[in-house]
Amino acid sequence: MRVLPVVLFLRDRLIYVLSGFLMISTGVCLMLLENARYLGWMDTSTIYYFVVAAAFFLILGLVVDYIRQREYYNQLKNAIERSDELHVEAIVQSAVTKEQQLVARLLEQQMSAYLNKLGAYRxxxxxxxxxxxxxxxxxxxxxxxxxxxxxxxxxxxxxxxxxxxxxxxxxxxxxxxxxxxxxxxxxxxxxxxFEMDLHLKKTPLHDVIRDVLIAHKRLCIRHNVIPQIHGEAWTETDEKWMTVVLNQIVSNAIKYSKNKKGLKKLIFLLDQSTDTGSKLSITDEGSGIAPHDIPRIFDPFFTGENGRSAEESTGMGLYLAKQVCSKLGHELSVSSELGVGTTITITFHPHGIHLLLGSKANKDMHAL
CATH class of the missing domain: 1.10.287 (Helix Hairpins)
Known part of the structure; x- marks a missing residue:
């Protein structure tokens, strides 16, 4: 809930307001007692004038003090609401009282020490x-x-x-x-x-898949895995990073299929659509993923039931693939049936690359 600066100001000075009204009430009581003691000594209207004048000067003092410190409160609230940015320099410029200046100076020194330590860490x-x-x-x-x-x-x-x-x-x-x-x-x-090692261009996904399969040809032959590519698709992406993603997916497909007897298929299904972008589905006939493991397969170092049975599993392959796809603006999803196989789908949204380029441009502007 947004609290107005004037409310915060009055809350901080509530004790002074109450003290002022207490002093006015005390003065009025003394006047009334004196008037009762010396009947006719003071006109009742004089008491009214005193109350009005005292209240006027009290309110006037609060208004002047608020106008004097209003900018400080506004800057402070903006800095709190935009907590992802640093606004110490704005608070320092708006500080009015000695107390505020000391707090601003402390913040400035703390920020300087924080930035120094952050620079050393980087x-x-x-x-x-x-x-x-x-x-x-x-x-x-x-x-x-x-x-x-x-x-x-x-x-x-x-x-x-x-x-x-x-x-x-x-x-x-x-x-x-x-x-x-x-x-x-x-x-x-x-x-x-990531942004420093990025080269976006129109990429034939079917050619990237073929290169990845050639790199895994020996393992596919050894473990009786038969890859099949259906369709063709072109999309805006980074060929090298997509090769990294596909290497992880194909490596996992072979690793979790090799213990099954007989021939196993590894199917790459490409769907080219100009409206919704391209889509690549990779289906293996491996051991599959347990349903309770699926929500966590993209977490770093998570291996799951199948990963624990495979000594070479690190739990980083799908995490790396997910991170790369997210940074490229692509969507990576998994569906699986335990003991039957796994399907990994990569959706190449047409707006994903533009978001990536916009994010990269913003980072470049901040660097400048």
């Missing part, structure tokens, strides 16, 4: 993020070398040595898992600077 966080990014890049190089050596070794082994080939393939798969984990760490660290 520098520390940037240093930490820089270290993480450098570490990931350094780790990716030896992993790429290991992967290349494993490919060469697997080709050189005779076909009769199946155990050695299987060992080489398992090592290759583990190297891929490590590489995907490092990629997830890298992209999660970049989320904070």
């Amino acid at each position: 520098r520390q966080q940037e240093l930490h993020n820089h270290f993480v990014l450098q570490w990931v890049h350094h780790m990716k190089t030896p992993l790429s070398v290991i992967d290349l050596l494993l490919q060469v070794t697997a080709k050189q082994l005779p076909s009769s040595e199946k155990e050695q080939q299987e060992l080489a393939f398992s090592l290759h798969e583990e190297a891929d898992r490590m590489s995907r984990g490092l990629e997830m760490l890298l992209h999660t660290a970049r989320l904070e600077k």
Whole structure:
């Protein structure tokens, strides 16, 4: 409920108002007693004049004091209502009394100390993020070398040595898992600077899906997962970040389908619509998600029943995908049936990119 500044002003000075009326009442009582003692000594109209004059000067003093401090109250209320912004400098300029000036000075000093600590924290966080990014890049190089050596070794082994080939393939798969984990760490660290690593353009989603499936081809063959792409669609998005999202979704689909026997389908259904935007549905035939786990699958580090049974689950894949889609203005939703499979739907709203660009422009203006 909005309280007017004049009400706040009167509340703060209620004791002074009551004291003033008490003094006026005391004066009137004394006059009446004197008039009763010396009959005819004072005219009754004089008492009325005294009451009116005293009340007038009391009210006049309050009005002048309110006019003097009105701007301070207005600035203070605006600062409270717009709590997401800092308005200490406005309060400092509007302070009138010594008490208000001392409070404003205290706020100004506290704000300065807060900004200094916040700047130190940000520098520390940037240093930490820089270290993480450098570490990931350094780790990716030896992993790429290991992967290349494993490919060469697997080709050189005779076909009769199946155990050695299987060992080489398992090592290759583990190297891929490590590489995907490092990629997830890298992209999660970049989320904070998302707008600085963004390139929006008209993107053929079917081509992005094919590139992602080529990267997962070996795992699909090993675990009997058959991908199918139905339809084509173009949308305004960032190709690199959409590749990150699809990598997480495809990786999860394979991970939770590999323990099922026989052939498993992984269906990509593209729906191109000029009015409501494009839509991509990805349906797997994996283990599915328990109904009570679905509301929490986008929470960081949440693994659920299936995730706890899979040792490689980190609980960050769908969180990362959800964050990226939200920042791009896309909608990510999940439906699943336990033991049957999961469908993940990405809706590309036509207005989502414009909201993103507007948010980016506002941040650039604040930076300036």
